[in-house]
Amino acid sequence: MKPTTYAILGQLAFRPWAAYELVKEMRRNFHYFYPRAESGLYAELKKLDQLGLARSESQTKGKKDRLVYTITEEGRKVLRDWLSTEPSSFHLEFDGLLRLFLSRFGGPGVVQNALKKTRLDSEELLGIAQKVGTEYLTGIAPAQSEIVLRACVFDFLVHYALLYKDWAINTENYLVRAGQLKEEDSIELAKDSIRTTMKKFGM
Incomplete structure (x- = not known):
């Protein structure tokens, strides 16, 4: 799985997010120390849904429908297993x-x-x-x-x-x-x- 996968699962572990709000929050959180986590966010959300690591639910807010994503127990397990592995060596790209x-x-x-x-x-x-x-x-x-x-x-x-x-x-x-x-x-x-x-x- 890509770094984006774990970053998204981590955000979903805090609470459910509407797709747009999740993307905005991830760019706020990861831009300066893990920019790779910003790439392909919408596509990765759909992939997590398909894999059963997150589930999406259509909700109405005002006059608009939006997809809200929630982490599943399997998603929490995948995140927990990844967090138990050794981190990659840090590197600089300047x-x-x-x-x-x-x-x-x-x-x-x-x-x-x-x-x-x-x-x-x-x-x-x-x-x-x-x-x-x-x-x-x-x-x-x-x-x-x-x-x-x-x-x-x-x-x-x-x-x-x-x-x-x-x-x-x-x-x-x-x-x-x-x-x-x-x-x-x-x-x-x-x-x-x-x-x-x-x-x-x-x-």
């Missing part, structure tokens, strides 16, 4: 870092554009975090009952955003300084940067 890595083969502005986009993305995430954090502190978050575990996710994502933001700012300053030096001096600057990082983290 387009801006790839562009910096290959920037010598591009035109002017490649690095600056990558760093600017990284800063903007990190600031967007921090803005969302401020809103979400306020919701939990005031008791109005959609998953308020999950605050004990969600605080851990919140802490990770804020640190993640700050890591990207600080890296982008520091990298920009470092490259400006390196660009003002002779080649041999810029090499020494790079070595000093590596030494400083290794010392900082006890390597």
Whole structure:
């Protein structure tokens, strides 16, 4: 099964969801740390229904009919079995870092554009975090009952955003300084940067 399958089952384990509301909630929850869970959501819901892991029921809300999905006991078992397995190793996929890595083969502005986009993305995430954090502190978050575990996710994502933001700012300053030096001096600057990082983290 795909990661999307388990992510959907996890959301349904909390409570029944209308398809549209479930998709909206999953994009809110998983976008920044498990974006693969956002792909093919409607098709996956239908598949879960066909497999007997969830069941759908047509309900009327106002003048519209909507499909509401509920997890089945078999769905809970599949989710429980998956949660008992060992997690996959974490990995990083960062387009801006790839562009910096290959920037010598591009035109002017490649690095600056990558760093600017990284800063903007990190600031967007921090803005969302401020809103979400306020919701939990005031008791109005959609998953308020999950605050004990969600605080851990919140802490990770804020640190993640700050890591990207600080890296982008520091990298920009470092490259400006390196660009003002002779080649041999810029090499020494790079070595000093590596030494400083290794010392900082006890390597």
